Amino acid sequence: DVKVTQSSRYLVKRTGEKVFLECVQDMDHENMFWYRQDPGLGLRLIYFSYDVKMKEKGDIPEGYSVSREKKERFSLILESASTNQTSMYLCASRRTDTQYFGPGTRLTVL
């Protein structure tokens, strides 16, 4: 059974802080993704990675960066958190077709 885990379910940070969100998958998937989910806007792709040390910008990369040093781990970094980055963040991984999501991290930036 595929397992995608995220480091925190809930996170509260202050404006200007550096924030790390981590995602780990245990199925040796090449592709990993970070989305943010906001009411009425659906799932918007921030960044994705198709291999170790490889990354591609998604639709809303501004204010975010990512790191993939190991195949199983994909990190999302908010260099200087802002209130408009308050959201639900979902990680996903995929090898062929089915995309598996993590449980999500609800981030609040005060």
Next chain:
Amino acid sequence: GENVEQHPSTLSVQEGDSAVIKCTYSDSASNYFPWYKQELGKRPQLIIDIRSNVGEKKDQRIAVTLNKTAKHFSLHITETQPEDSAVYFCAAQVEGGSEKLVFGKGTKLTVNP
């Protein structure tokens, strides 16, 4: 790039009725169309998918149809039950292309007992 439109944004039905959610896509090269269900407080999960070489696919009470000419695909749920209440997302992808799914904005389905 690909753009996926999903309608309606909310849908309320009585238990036992059918529900239909429709999506249109813009990129004629898209060839993979999954549907995800997200229950309240839970992660999205794949419920059914279809590829462009197939016009319809069924799995018990759910079915998906694809019209490549019109570039739209639909999710059909028959004999709805309260546990079908959730947000449903459609998506489109060019397999063998950029590997990224483009999602619709979601439909909140409520099944009233």
